[in-house]
Amino acid sequence: MKILLISTAFSGLTQRFYTELTDAGYAVSVELHLGNDAQLLEGVQLFQPNLILCPFLTRRLSATIYQHYPCLIVHPGIKGDRGPSSLDWAIQQGEAEWGVTLMEAAEEMDSGAIWASKTFPLRAAGKSSVFNREVTQTAVECLWEALTYFDAAGFQAEPLDYSKPGIKGQLRAQMKQGDRKIDWKTAKTTDILRRIRAADGSPGVLDDIFGQPFYLFNAHPETVLRGKAGDIIAATDQAICRATVDGAVWIGHLKPKLADHNDIKLPAVQALKDCWPKPKPGLQAWRDKPIKTIAIDYHAPGRQLPCQEVWYELKGEAAYLYFAFHNGAMSTGQCRLLLSVYQHVATLPVKAIVLMGGEDIWSNGIHLNQIEAAQDPAEESWQNINAMNDLIAQIINTLDKVTVAAVCGNAGAGGAILAIAPDKVLAREGVVFNPHYKNMGELYGSEYWTYLLPKRVGQAPATDITEQRLPISARKAWHMGLVDKVLDKQHSIFNAQVKHLVDSYIGNPLELAKLLNDKANTRRIDEIIKPLAAYRKFELTQMYANFFTDTAYHTARQCFVHKKPRTETPANLAKHRLNVAIKPASAGGMAHFVWKDSYALGDEKIDREHRDFFELAEKLLSATHKTTLLETLSDLQRHVQEHFAAEERLMHGTGFHLLKSHCQEHALMREQLEAMTGRIADDHWQAADLQTFIGHWAHHIQHADMAFNSHWKEMNVYCL
Template identity: 50%
Template sequence: MRVLLVSSAFNSMTQRFFVELSDAGHDVAVEVYAGDEERLAEAFAVFRPDLAIAPFLTRAIPERLWRAYLTLIVHPGIEGDRGPSALDWAIQERWDLWGVTLLQAEAEMDAGPIWATRTFPLRQAPKSSIYRREVIDGAVACLWEALANLERPGFQPRPLDYAAPTALGRLRPSMKQADRRIDWSRHETAEILAHIHAADGVPGVLDELYGRPVYLHAACAEPRLRGEPGQVIARSESGAICRATVDGAVWIGRLKPKQEGGIKLSAVQVLGDALPADLPVIAPSEELAYPNPVEEVRIEHQGDIIRLRFDFHNGAMSTAQCRQLQAAFEQARARSPKVIVLAGGDDLWSNGIHLNEIEASADAAAESWANIVAMDDLIRAIILATDTVVVAAVGRNVGAGGAILPLAADFVLVREGVVLNPHYRNMGWLYGSEYWTYLLPRRVGWERAVALTEGCLPISARRAAEIDLADQAIAGEAFDLAVQAFAAAKIEGHAAITARKQAARDADEAQRPLAQYRRAELTQMYRNFFQPDSPYHRARNAFVFKRPACWSPASVRLLASTAEPGGIAPPTLSETCRPPAAVGF
């Protein structure tokens, strides 16, 4: 089947749909729709889809297209829910049960016939976490049900009927900042967390701290500290601040200034000198549930196994965070465990260097360099840990250098449903480092390594295991127990595994030293970072300030141009994306 994905961005749900459909043997293209109706119409005409699906849309598909082609829309809400703030309302109002619905496009937004729906218990968690996990998994289940229904002769989707007992939702308006406002003198901790969770990612909750308007992000409850409601009563080494409530306190990990060019950073960074000099610095409490914005890295002992958890906001790893994680790894290794499990974060495993930190720095080129050097140092430490069995347990999505990081381990286990993006070039034609020219070909061969890094396409956990990028793809519900069993099984074979590991490292070093891989990669990256007209800086700026991507790596035009000699030309890249000849490729 020919399936066209129409999306406002090549986001996590669109990528998951892309890999699921591609793995199942369907012909899939992705068209990023930012409002150019003629370009979208051309994509439909060229691709001639049997089915169009919109996993993530912020504007309606033109009527002439959904009337001509069967078009299904993913709505992150229960049956009957309508409007652009579905998850926001559900989280803020603390619903117990929520869902996702796949419905047919019609003139009335979110009111078309229903092809499939799924419900799930609604965790009290940030919106992005629920979206990446329950909503996307539910949407994929709806996708397969819809495709099965397409094969059923005479199948008709059922119309939305508010008289039906299953239609528990209703039309809701777009949530405004007035709806999100926190009254620190009245709202209890649970309600404050619901407000911040509901605004997670975009737009954040607008508030004021020390006379500065800021958006609040990344919050959790504090179990012990108390103070005057609304007052900042402590900070953490990680950059979070603690703010008292009427019945307790909350930690707030990230703030975004309400100003032109405001960048979301740690709360301490944003507030800077406005914070009192004598504000207590609080160490993480064992009572504070992990993950949290106070303790980004945690070492957990399980006999001869050490589990190293690292949960960095949005999976981005700054220079300091890379150094922190390297220190934690070396501390864990110094305790002589048989196995170290790199467990990553609960919502994202890693996305490589921290583009927000770089964009906010006084010298973006210098900070980019410091960040990639720190990332390389971390990965080198893992590669050289020949006395320990290292297992990367990739339970959530990975991208860029964060997708190379697990390859430094001896074994890579990936949860089914995870999407991997082992490439860099769509960030202004970055060459990439993290020893990828050593680690990636070592697993998949040079030809496939080049295809992965130049194709800029996501791959599924199942596909990663098929091509040996991962050792196993494990069903989601069994992942944690399977990782534990896998690590335990390596304890007895520790001596043999580490002996083979040291021998292989010695042979690899004799063939080509690690330092040479690093030098060659960083030579390219130096050009990317320090060349004045490098497109990396414009692409990074566009990413940080959420301007639309220049192209989809699976767009109709691009796929057509590579499939047919003399076929339709690939899309013209904007100046943000176009590499000057001297970048070093």
């Protein structure tokens, strides 16, 4: 089955759909909707998809497309909700529950028949955070529900009917700045927070500070400080605190409204540096209450302020280091701050240092906005990458403690490499990794990736990852060896599991001593073979050329920071536009359904039988005569009787918790096999039936069998 993703941008949700579908064996390609309908239609016709999914659209889809292809739109709203500002209204109005609806494309926006709809409790957080977490996960659940209906005979989507009691949504207008406006003289803290959070990410809330227009982002409640409503009453090194009628709010980031639109979102204090009021003379200075400067003691445990981006906690004999940088970007100053706190934590009597990153975005590497705003972007790029390198070198050379990366949010570029610097890498299910740099104007990348990435996955896969520039799911990262464990998708459960695993790493003195001894020996041998300094020098030589002699990186960075629209879909995403004929494939097509080492359990008999099935599947797909088909199906029937029985015995013996449902799938596949044999014998079959049949088997291998694969490795590899 061929699925085309049409999206305004290759955003986090689109990447999640991409990884979910490619991991499941579907033939997936991407076409960005850039406002050129003819170009978009050309892409659709080139790929000829069985299904079009639109995870993130800000433009209408042409009727020419949805009238000829099944098209499902992801809408971040409950049933019946319509309009482009759905999530904005829900957050600003304080809805307790919200949802995601997957519907057919239609002439009237968001009015198509409904395929799936699910709800979630609406957390008090910014729009970007809610979208990255609840909306994305709920959309994925809707996706898989809808795919179960796609081939189901008799399925009918639910028409949008406002007379039904379950339809609670409504048509909402696009939210404008007038709807978002804050009256600081009357608005309470809760209302102000909702307004800023509803506009977080984009477009921000337009406001006036020191007589200049700014867009507000990244707001947090203050619990102690008070002042005259509307006044800025305090500031840290990054954020400002503004009084309300019943409290105060911290504002972390601002973006000036400029006539030329070359505005850049920056930390609030930095954005205000040119308009900060100068001290007034005489009596006026006495009457005006000065803005309080608050210095954060980053070496003290705990989060002292809600706007604080770096802090650590001590739990037992482990230190948990958080760095919740806005949008995951790490400036030169932020890297140096994090290094300073890490070095302090490393002096404490703890046995483990756990890098927690940020919950929404773990890290995205160097800070492109800060670089773009710098007087000399090339020099700032150089300082920033060296500061990242200093941090990672410190982690690599921490030999007396276990280091752990607990990756709860997505990680990209240098942030993804930072995540694999520690000894152990734990990832939340649903996290997406993008460990590559070339999309940013052919940037070579540093952060010791030429040492860390091949060490984890091997040289050839490391080359593929960085050249193909495609997102990687947490589960695929685990199969590749990029991460050590994939934990629960729920953030609270993930955090509990991380603590449990960290305690297990350091709880046995003998095992801890062995782990640290092995780490020290490996580091010593690696240093003899090739010093870390050599990796750094080589990488920085390439980066120096990127920063100081080439223009591609600077052009790409400017386009990224100022959100300049693309003119075409990148070639690595639009596979259908490559100058290579694309062979039609189904979810189980052999173009994607091939044996991989990651499928191996380690049980020789089971692995051999799985390989045999792959060979039989290939023989089935290539067969053209009825006799050959029936002979191959007969071989397959004999094969599955023995294989299913052996596999079920193995599952029972290891206490596999999904044994019952797995056996039910086996029974269903036996029935499908018999039915397929009957249809071929009676000449009541088509080639497409065979592809669908193999597709069902592929889904079982790549989901149910891989779930047992994970269980087997937990029982027989990681627990040893």
